[in-house]
Amino acid sequence: xxxxxxxxxxxxxxxxxxxxxEVLDHCWGYxxxxxxxxxxxxxxxxxxxxxxxxxxxxxxTLPSPKVHPLNRNLVRPSTIKAxxxxxxxxxxxxxxxxxxxxxxxxxxxxxxxIATAPAIRxxxxxxxxxxxxxxxxxxxxxxxxxxxxxxNLRSLELVRMNLGRQQWIIIESLPVLETLRLISCFFLPxxxxxxxxxxxxxxxxxxxxxxxxxxxPLVSVLCNPAYLEKLTLIDFIITHTILxxxxxxxxxxxxxxxxVFVTSPSGDHFFRFLTxxxxxxxLRIFPWSANITPPHPLPAxxxxxxYDGYPNLLPYIVPGRPVDCVCLMxxxxxxxxxxxxxxxxxxxxxxxxDISLSTVxxxxxxxxxFLPTLDNLATIAKHLPNLHRLDLGLISGPPPLTPxxxxxxxxxxxxxxxxxxxxxxxxxxxxxxxxxxLAEGRAPLPPKLMTLRxxxxxxxxxxxxxxxxxxxxxxxxxxxSRYPRLCEVEMGGCRWxxxxxxxxxxxxxxxxx
Numbered sequence: 423x424x425x426x427x428x429x430x431x432x433x434x435x436x437x438x439x440x441x442x443x444e445v446l447d448h449c450w451g452y453x454x455x456x457x458x459x460x461x462x463x464x465x466x467x468x469x470x471x472x473x474x475x476x477x478x479x480x481x482x483t484l485p486s487p488k489v490h491p492l493n494r495n496l497v498r499p500s501t502i503k504a505x506x507x508x509x510x511x512x513x514x515x516x517x518x519x520x521x522x523x524x525x526x527x528x529x530x531x532x533x534x535x536i537a538t539a540p541a542i543r544x545x546x547x548x549x550x551x552x553x554x555x556x557x558x559x560x561x562x563x564x565x566x567x568x569x570x571x572x573x574n575l576r577s578l579e580l581v582r583m584n585l586g587r588q589q590w591i592i593i594e595s596l597p598v599l600e601t602l603r604l605i606s607c608f609f610l611p612x613x614x615x616x617x618x619x620x621x622x623x624x625x626x627x628x629x630x631x632x633x634x635x636x637x638x639p640l641v642s643v644l645c646n647p648a649y650l651e652k653l654t655l656i657d658f659i660i661t662h663t664i665l666x667x668x669x670x671x672x673x674x675x676x677x678x679x680x681x682v683f684v685t686s687p688s689g690d691h692f693f694r695f696l697t698x699x700x701x702x703x704x705l706r707i708f709p710w711s712a713n714i715t716p717p718h719p720l721p722a723x724x725x726x727x728x729y730d731g732y733p734n735l736l737p738y739i740v741p742g743r744p745v746d747c748v749c750l751m752x753x754x755x756x757x758x759x760x761x762x763x764x765x766x767x768x769x770x771x772x773x774x775x776d777i778s779l780s781t782v783x784x785x786x787x788x789x790x791x792f793l794p795t796l797d798n799l800a801t802i803a804k805h806l807p808n809l810h811r812l813d814l815g816l817i818s819g820p821p822p823l824t825p826x827x828x829x830x831x832x833x834x835x836x837x838x839x840x841x842x843x844x845x846x847x848x849x850x851x852x853x854x855x856x857x858x859x860l861a862e863g864r865a866p867l868p869p870k871l872m873t874l875r876x877x878x879x880x881x882x883x884x885x886x887x888x889x890x891x892x893x894x895x896x897x898x899x900x901x902x903s904r905y906p907r908l909c910e911v912e913m914g915g916c917r918w919x920x921x922x923x924x925x926x927x928x929x930x931x932x933x934x935x
Contacts, residue, residue, distance in 0.1 A: 537581035707731030741779035783808035
């Protein structure tokens, strides 16, 4: 019997120390990382039961390469000592992996994140200090070999790193690696491996700063059709090359999730790639993609259950397929004289009708940049009566009514009728007004709705004080009386939820919103 068991069974210990370790481990799953550090210092039992979660993931941020302006007169003495930062990082990692008694902890590491701090960008011309006579060793070359010490590593995320052959060899040596995320990484030419990796999940993302490029043979190394299940491609520079390579590869029979940024030149490659994904269940067109439409009928996609993207592609995706979850981005990119502009999609009525043509009842609908008019709300309630969850990111529009005007007009006629769509309440510009509108019956919701979430699509339109200033509990109870299945209402940063007949309220953290 170990000393953990002895301490755990001692009658004088607090009751919490007598709980099974599995129960404590489940409790620690609700804590944030910084809270886990505090918990681990309470007792040996707490340390023993929380350490697997503490060491499950490691994150290290390295100093960025030294970059100087071409005009050396612009160089200022830096207070950041990159060499010292690197030495401290190496010392900590070396101490951890050189301690033989920590071998058990090495095997607990399942997730590594290695990030290089972003370099400052401005209009000044720069050169990299690696051109100097005695360049210091790259931080990635010093730290990266330690990745191979974690034999149970399943997920690896690399941010703003130059990946050469040495890094690819180490990645290939990881025996159980399933997930690889590459964020704003540079792929050195002719440095990749020839043998495909066995990744189940791959994410390649990056901003529009460059130049970055990727060779097509590397795409076939990263994307193994026999294993890949989840693919995210939202790199603004190299996604076109990746889609071109994928469109000529063998089918991906296990790929069920695709999130992609599509430009106009890569539209044809994207649609050809869809024909190679027979098991696709979730399709997400990343915001700011081009507004594309297929030149030919799409493949069967008989397993598709979720679509997230622009409404113009929806008529080709949803009707006739078993889609039960739809997320729409109504702010679309429009091109005029080779310049990108933005416009709000206003034909929501026809879009909702297309959604209703799914072969299964649609249970979840989320709409960003939603203009709350009677016509729009009535269309959702009429054509999607089986909705269980409705998420609306609101935008404001004319006429500009104050909350008091909205409530006053709502009280004048609380019954919703087919002739109400053209009255002054066509548009409300505050969340409070819409909630009062719904509670008073001026506008309908789907009868089976269980969760209603309201937010502002634009951060500048947040109006929590407006919502806080009214009796939220009365509004929620009024909504519940009209829609008995409703059990959760979220309004901005407040969430109301029901157990039985009791409603409770909580304030959401910014991470939860």
